[in-house]
Amino acid sequence: QITLKESGPTLVKPTQTLTLTCAFSGFSLSTPGVGVAWIRQSPGKALEWLALIYWNDDQRYSPSLKSRLTVTMDTPKNQVVLTMTNVDPVDTATYYCAHRYVYDGNCFDQWGQGALVTVSS
Amino acid sequence: DIQMTQSPSSLSASVGDRVTITCRASQGISTWLAWYQQKPEEAPKSLIHSASTLQSGVPSRFSGSGSGTDFTLTISSLQPEDFATYYCQQYNSYPLTFGGGTKVEIK
Numbered sequence: 001q002i003t004l005k006e007s008g009p010t011l012v013k014p015t016q017t018l019t020l021t022c023a024f025s026g027f028s029l030s031t032p033g034v035g036v037a038w039i040r041q042s043p044g045k046a047l048e049w050l051a052l053i054y055w056n057d058d059q060r061y062s063p064s065l066k067s068r069l070t071v072t073m074d075t076p077k078n079q080v081v082l083t084m085t086n087v088d089p090v091d092t093a094t095y096y097c098a099h100r101y102v103y104d105g106n107c108f109d110q111w112g113q114g115a116l117v118t119v120s121s
Numbered sequence: 122d123i124q125m126t127q128s129p130s131s132l133s134a135s136v137g138d139r140v141t142i143t144c145r146a147s148q149g150i151s152t153w154l155a156w157y158q159q160k161p162e163e164a165p166k167s168l169i170h171s172a173s174t175l176q177s178g179v180p181s182r183f184s185g186s187g188s189g190t191d192f193t194l195t196i197s198s199l200q201p202e203d204f205a206t207y208y209c210q211q212y213n214s215y216p217l218t219f220g221g222g223t224k225v226e227i228k
Contacts, residue, residue: 037217047157047165047208049217062216063122096164104170106212107155111164 002026004036004097004112011118018084020115022097029055029075035100036080037108038071040093048093052106053080087119123147123211127220133228140196142223144209149189153213156185156194159222160205168207169194199225 008020020038027034038050051071052060061069070083080097094116098108124147134140144154152172157165167176169185172192182197196203204227209220 046221047210047219049210049219052217060215064216101167101170104174105153106217107167107170107210108157108165109167109170109176111166114164 002099002110004099004110006095006097006112006115008095008115008117010116011120012087013121014088014119015086018082018087018091018117018119020082020084020095020097020117022080022082022112024078024080024097024099024112027099028078029053029073029080031055031102033100033102035102035106036073037098037100037106038080038082039096039098039108039111041096041114042090042093045093050095051082052100054100089119091117092119093117122216123150123214123218125209125211125218125220127207127209127223129223130221131224131226133226134199135228136199136201138199138228140199140203140225142194142207142225144187144192144194144220146190146192146211146213150211150213152188153211154185154187154192155210155212156183157208157210158203158205159208165208196225 004024034055037052053071094114099110101109154172156169159165173185206224
């Protein structure tokens with residue numbers, strides 16, 4: 001059974017760096033085809049894809065946020081970390097990590113519960 | 122970027138109704154399309170991938186169709202637990218993009 005859970009600060013000040021951790025179980029990032037994505041949802045808004053890291057450490061980013069995002073993996077710990085620099089109130093959102101559905105490309109079959117992050121001074 | 126446009130943005134329906142949601146891609150994406158269901162205060166749940174393949178455990182009243190630029194999600198007989206917001210997502214190319222969502226409300 002695949003599970004994912006996001007953790008990190010609930011409140012961040014503008015210009016600071018946000019670091020979120022996705023702890024998962026039920027799969028390994030050393031398995032070919034596996035990937036973990038970060039997706040966010042601003043209050044009352046639609047879903048927005050941010051980044052995706054693959055088992056081979058290939059990373060893909062949303063072009064609009066690429067300069068501010070870094071995604072890394074810690075395979076032995078079964079964790080993926082998202083770092084977002086220079087946050088702004090518009091980055092207030094629920095941040096989800098999700099498991100890439102290995103049998104069919106970059107869609108997501110399991111999601112974490114989400115972590116609400118508020119950016120405010 | 123491929124833009125995904127869903128319609129309608131919201132609809133009201135009754136239990137037992139047949140409901141159809143449309144998703145249009147700004148360029149062809151073959152069948153690289155997924156559908157998700159999201160209930161209030163919950164994470165999205167995967168319903169369909171490859172435009173028409175149900176994820177394991179998803180009720181058969183859900184179905185998906187389409188290819189290229191036009192896709193539909195159909196609920197054949199709406200159940201109380203189906204009242205939610207539905208999103209399409211293309212995974213033909215980066216950046217991965219989602220539709221704006223369709224909220225299905227109780228009439």
